[in-house]
Amino acid sequence: MGKNNKKRGDFMNNFTYDIGTKIHFGTDALDYIGEEAKKYADKILLTYGGGSIKKNGVYDKVIKELEGAGIEVFELSGIQPNPRIDSVREGVRILKENGIGAILAVGGGSTIDASKFMAAGACADFDPWKFISEKRPMSPAIPLLSVLTMAATGSEMDCGGVITNPETKEKLSSGHADTRPKVSFLNPELTYTVSKFQTAAGSADILSHIFETYFNIDGTMFMLDRIMEALMKTVIKYGPIAIKDPENYEARANLMWASSWAINDFISDSSQAAWTVHPIEHELSAFYDITHGLGLAILTPRWMEYCLSEKTVHKFVDLGVNVFDLDKDQEPMEIARQTIEKVKKFFFEDLGLDSNLRKVGIDERHFDEMSKKACGKAGVKKGFIDLRPEDVKKIYEMCLED
Amino acid sequence: MGKNNKKRGDFMNNFTYDIGTKIHFGTDALDYIGEEAKKYADKILLTYGGGSIKKNGVYDKVIKELEGAGIEVFELSGIQPNPRIDSVREGVRILKENGIGAILAVGGGSTIDASKFMAAGACADFDPWKFISEKRPMSPAIPLLSVLTMAATGSEMDCGGVITNPETKEKLSSGHADTRPKVSFLNPELTYTVSKFQTAAGSADILSHIFETYFNIDGTMFMLDRIMEALMKTVIKYGPIAIKDPENYEARANLMWASSWAINDFISDSSQAAWTVHPIEHELSAFYDITHGLGLAILTPRWMEYCLSEKTVHKFVDLGVNVFDLDKDQEPMEIARQTIEKVKKFFFEDLGLDSNLRKVGIDERHFDEMSKKACGKAGVKKGFIDLRPEDVKKIYEMCLED
Numbered sequence: 001m002g003k004n005n006k007k008r009g010d011f012m013n014n015f016t017y018d019i020g021t022k023i024h025f026g027t028d029a030l031d032y033i034g035e036e037a038k039k040y041a042d043k044i045l046l047t048y049g050g051g052s053i054k055k056n057g058v059y060d061k062v063i064k065e066l067e068g069a070g071i072e073v074f075e076l077s078g079i080q081p082n083p084r085i086d087s088v089r090e091g092v093r094i095l096k097e098n099g100i101g102a103i104l105a106v107g108g109g110s111t112i113d114a115s116k117f118m119a120a121g122a123c124a125d126f127d128p129w130k131f132i133s134e135k136r137p138m139s140p141a142i143p144l145l146s147v148l149t150m151a152a153t154g155s156e157m158d159c160g161g162v163i164t165n166p167e168t169k170e171k172l173s174s175g176h177a178d179t180r181p182k183v184s185f186l187n188p189e190l191t192y193t194v195s196k197f198q199t200a201a202g203s204a205d206i207l208s209h210i211f212e213t214y215f216n217i218d219g220t221m222f223m224l225d226r227i228m229e230a231l232m233k234t235v236i237k238y239g240p241i242a243i244k245d246p247e248n249y250e251a252r253a254n255l256m257w258a259s260s261w262a263i264n265d266f267i268s269d270s271s272q273a274a275w276t277v278h279p280i281e282h283e284l285s286a287f288y289d290i291t292h293g294l295g296l297a298i299l300t301p302r303w304m305e306y307c308l309s310e311k312t313v314h315k316f317v318d319l320g321v322n323v324f325d326l327d328k329d330q331e332p333m334e335i336a337r338q339t340i341e342k343v344k345k346f347f348f349e350d351l352g353l354d355s356n357l358r359k360v361g362i363d364e365r366h367f368d369e370m371s372k373k374a375c376g377k378a379g380v381k382k383g384f385i386d387l388r389p390e391d392v393k394k395i396y397e398m399c400l401e402d
Numbered sequence: 403m404g405k406n407n408k409k410r411g412d413f414m415n416n417f418t419y420d421i422g423t424k425i426h427f428g429t430d431a432l433d434y435i436g437e438e439a440k441k442y443a444d445k446i447l448l449t450y451g452g453g454s455i456k457k458n459g460v461y462d463k464v465i466k467e468l469e470g471a472g473i474e475v476f477e478l479s480g481i482q483p484n485p486r487i488d489s490v491r492e493g494v495r496i497l498k499e500n501g502i503g504a505i506l507a508v509g510g511g512s513t514i515d516a517s518k519f520m521a522a523g524a525c526a527d528f529d530p531w532k533f534i535s536e537k538r539p540m541s542p543a544i545p546l547l548s549v550l551t552m553a554a555t556g557s558e559m560d561c562g563g564v565i566t567n568p569e570t571k572e573k574l575s576s577g578h579a580d581t582r583p584k585v586s587f588l589n590p591e592l593t594y595t596v597s598k599f600q601t602a603a604g605s606a607d608i609l610s611h612i613f614e615t616y617f618n619i620d621g622t623m624f625m626l627d628r629i630m631e632a633l634m635k636t637v638i639k640y641g642p643i644a645i646k647d648p649e650n651y652e653a654r655a656n657l658m659w660a661s662s663w664a665i666n667d668f669i670s671d672s673s674q675a676a677w678t679v680h681p682i683e684h685e686l687s688a689f690y691d692i693t694h695g696l697g698l699a700i701l702t703p704r705w706m707e708y709c710l711s712e713k714t715v716h717k718f719v720d721l722g723v724n725v726f727d728l729d730k731d732q733e734p735m736e737i738a739r740q741t742i743e744k745v746k747k748f749f750f751e752d753l754g755l756d757s758n759l760r761k762v763g764i765d766e767r768h769f770d771e772m773s774k775k776a777c778g779k780a781g782v783k784k785g786f787i788d789l790r791p792e793d794v795k796k797i798y799e800m801c802l803e804d
Contacts, residue, residue, distance in 0.1 A: 012651070014426075014430050014431070016424065016425065016427070020422050022420040023419040024418050032418075221656065222635075222640070223656045223659055223660050226632030226635050227632045230628030231625065231629075233624075233628050234625040234628060250624070253414060253623065
């Protein structure tokens, strides 16, 4: 960290830490749904996805808990991966028509993300897409609770959500402290049935959330860097175990708790944490509807190669030495190159994800448009290194081949 | 962690995570006092220690903030290190007589700990020592806020407090979710004036809090073990820097934030975390009024030596390899011995603390009584390894010489 007597402004931001989400974690987590939910409302909207929760008993358990607490339950099912603004509109309609006071989202990041927009939309007198298009604040919002069924996005403990508008081919994020879940119920056993592919994609997503904060020139704090490395080690150890042995509680529990802490704001408190890989990926899934974590896995090592320079090499050295146990007595640039190879090996061998865009049916035809969109109206995506559309396009191109 | 398909009960407890303390961290932290305090009460009791805050401007700043928000301020000063139940009684009297709605504690762990007992005492119709002697629950309690001036006990973000009764020579702890501070204001600059000795003792205290949870046979969670190691590395790096260079913001900030996370319940969530070194130390400071962190530093390596066995060696290996960078290819027992030497070097050389009890004027005359008291009425202190009075006495004896 260099010389002593550095003053605050040089490396560490002031911050407010305020993560109020209560978590019930473990095999008995869902037993608390009734008593927690009734603190917030007598009528609750239950949101979920494709109905798998009806097959594995989660739906029955949730209904039993809510009704047992004397809560009137309304439902909105069919929320899709890369959730769409239409689902949000439908949810808002049900909430408003019935005077519903809270939402219980049961699912992965897609269901919880969409529910955040519904929670704010219920308090708004405008179309919820304006949270994105006009950057209207997502506040106030009715209380949101969540039952997590997949470890990936961290939506169960963070403020933000991502929503897709198929008409405009936009996939964008927003969020507010008011949309952070009040209570989340995390039973790792519920993720036993998550497929090998979704487990791999989820692990890639968690790791990417940590990378987005870790790869930061300004605002680093030693303690938080080391904690990020602890979280990375957790994902790198347990992602492959969960794929091979889906009912390994230890692996599922570690992945689930790591998913929450990778993005709940704790690790990013002292930094700017301007994300770059996620916005680049969002264009991939907005244009092609590919799985978010898969897109991140393909993009990340290329983004790393593109960012690597004398100025940034120290972060790659930290990652390689502290997480991948590389020999620290090598040249920094050599360590950095080995680090990126380790990242590739993790994504494409240990997790078994597809290693380039052609393998998932994507070619260069939309790269120009996607690159521009990824950089937004400002024309530049600020972050670990600032990226302009021509930079983003080069990164996409690097993803075409191994 | 051994074989896959372990079930929950074998190694990881279900838990509820619920840490609602809001933290304003950084050079501007105290600017938020007024707006936060007025959310809780119109009359506030300001508690503090020996008046150093009047010399360094903190007192004036706090008063300006509170009065600027239209809050009526009452005061209780003179709260001592190893705070006594008498201060609590006095605080409760002031709170009750004036119908005061909240407390702002300004100081280190002693002031904040004593204020927790006052916060609960204000809602009780019995003498506050009964929170200890009769284990009466410290709930309900009026809201507590804190301004931290020393990084050590973590009281700014946890539920518990320690209180001393000079009449009975007892120093004991209690706590409740209701006594966890609602808001804490952490400006690392306020710790610039903490003496070298107190900085060393505070660093030892933080490290001991982590050890108490880390050295655990049951209930470990890989992710949390790695996070504990991240926190330990932080203390080991920055304790000595803060001693040499008291106005090093980076060092003070890392120590301060680590102090909160060492004990706010996050790292102990999955485990039983039965503490043993702290109760053994509490007898030292109850009988001799020595500085808590100094007592912990002297006791810890002896306790480690006493606990080391084939059954426990793996934790020492983890600590040595992951924190002290020891060569992992050695025999486990050899790594463990080197680990304990590293711990001694840290406490007694890097932090410069006295290395045995004789150096601080303590001999064996009270060891029998202290050993019995440390084990409580049950006659055994359960923890990493269970300790009976004869075990505790041996540990005290090991502390007499280097």
